[in-house]
Amino acid sequence: MKVACVGGGPAGLYLSILLKRQDPSHDITVYERNPEGSTYGWGVTYWRGLLDQLREYDPESAQAVDEHSVRWSDGVARVRDLTTTQPGDEGHGIGRHRLLKILAERARSLGVRLEFEREVSAEDLPDADLIVAADGVNSALRTRHADHFGTELKPGRNQYIWLGTSKVFGSFTFAFVETDHGWIWCYGYAFGPEGSTCVIECAPETWTGLGLDTAAEADGLALLEKLFADLLDGHSLIGRASTDGSAQWLNFRTLTNRTWHRDNLVLLGDAAHTTHYSIGAGTTLALEDAIALADALRDHTELPQALAAYEQRRKSALLSIQSAARYSAQWYENLQRYIHLPPHRMFALLGQRHSPLLPYVPPQVYYGLDKAAGRLEALRRFKRWLGPRLARTVHARALASRK
Template structure:
């Protein structure tokens, strides 16, 4: 096949690697509009099961990513003057640019053409491609050209956030909640290399406006955030861009869905197809899993592209449902954070770990905490919780469907 991948992110690059592994004869070009080494972003997170899937797709890539990643098992919450620690599952972090470099180097080694500074704004620029893979992110131009057919919908989140870096190295995945004179503001911090961490700052729009971030310049905004989180940053600075160029804007997260993921020979992948709230840390994992799913569907249906794309869409839509549900509830937890911040720190941290639960928004927080604690001790309560949870989810999904039409992914 002659394949053109638009967007040089993890999804496009890994898809090209897996396809070349299936058949070196595929003619694949990855078009990235930005220069090499100019990726926006700091570090990304993932879990060990992703490495297992990458080993199946291409062992060399998995080995390189694993060797360049840092690991942690603890979660740590800074709430007022207290610090609470919780032992969790093993997690991994890697710099986004280092991840892209590994993928691009492996793709090139296998014969993929990776063209930087190659901006593709329309399918008309790719007349000879049998398949066009739109991996150009949430702002995908190719998707927007067919938004009506694909059934694209975007929902803006309420809170404001900014994606920063810091030289403060967090040994655990760190949450920090600080009460300012205009309301609560918090960050998620995790290291991705020996001397750098990602630091995502979030707050309500009222707190954002009250602190003046709408009018402050970049240097003033960073200085204010460094004062707010002085204790947690331990004297280290916050940083705007990993490549040192440009700025990091304050944003509202956009949850984007599509009724269909393909049209003619165009197929969506990664953030061009779907987004999940950053608080669940699944975006890169889902993009790489999309790449694997698309490559396998094409291999299973080599003679009929529509069947391959339909199979890819069906498999991946079903696979991401639970993550998307968790992401919605996680985002809601932070938008409703005032419900939880008056709890004791240990209780708040426990409910932070339960933020994906469909029950939590409908139960008084302290009651949920005590029931959850009791459920860990008594088998009957654990069984009741396991029985009740899916029924609440089905009820809520049915209510959403009645209000907004067919389920979308």
């Protein structure tokens, strides 16, 4: 099969690796409009479940990803001058540039052609049996047939900016700062010994009140460094200015499509769907798309059936994740509902932000119910553990009494 993958991000590169592993005779080319080694953003997050999948599908690249990742298990929340810490599942971070380098090198070693600085026009597609649109949320290939795909983009309310810093966070860190114009907050996580990612978010009225809507990038970064001085410990923030020198503040856009394929064209990763960055699942979902598409192409000899199976599998898997992402975004959009709780309670509800029930129950009541449910579940686990042991003890004593 001849495959043209438009977009050299994690999804496109990983798909090319998997297809070459399945059948080395596949003729696969990845087209990327940007120069090799250039990328946006700083780091990406993932959890153990993804690493287990990567090991199953390509142990070589999985080992490289694992070796170049950092880990954390605690979450830290700073609210004004108060700090609280809670244990959590082990998280992983890796530099986006490093991840792309690992995947590109692995793809080349398997015989995939990588063509950088190669723009593919929606009007002049490569000659291929399968064309994969892995060209992101602004996909030109999808946009040309937006009516067919049933594309919908829904902007969120808050403003956010993706930044880096030379500070290396030891835990996944949240910091909430109160200003005269409302709250502004940061999500920070390390991606390597060289630094961390900082995503800063605020409501639109805070954004305009602080003058961040009109500030040049350098002025905006200086203000943010001042606001988050306690968090940064003297380290600087690093931006990515646009060509006119303005800072790249954005509204997150939730993308959905009614269908993911048209003839021999199929959508992958952010070209097919997006989920709010606050759940940290974008790269994981893109790689899982690649896995599902490769599986479908292996299991079905006819392309239409393969693409339909891929779409059905991924849409089903995404239902709960997309719901969680919507509620997570809404939690931050309604921060005033939670921010004045004691920090440990606010942090506990931050961890519950995916719940569809939380927006409709008073926060203090929800916190109490959640604590009670946790105690009940702990008791159930203890009883499940204790039950067989008591039974064995009673049985042993009964046997002893008969002797």
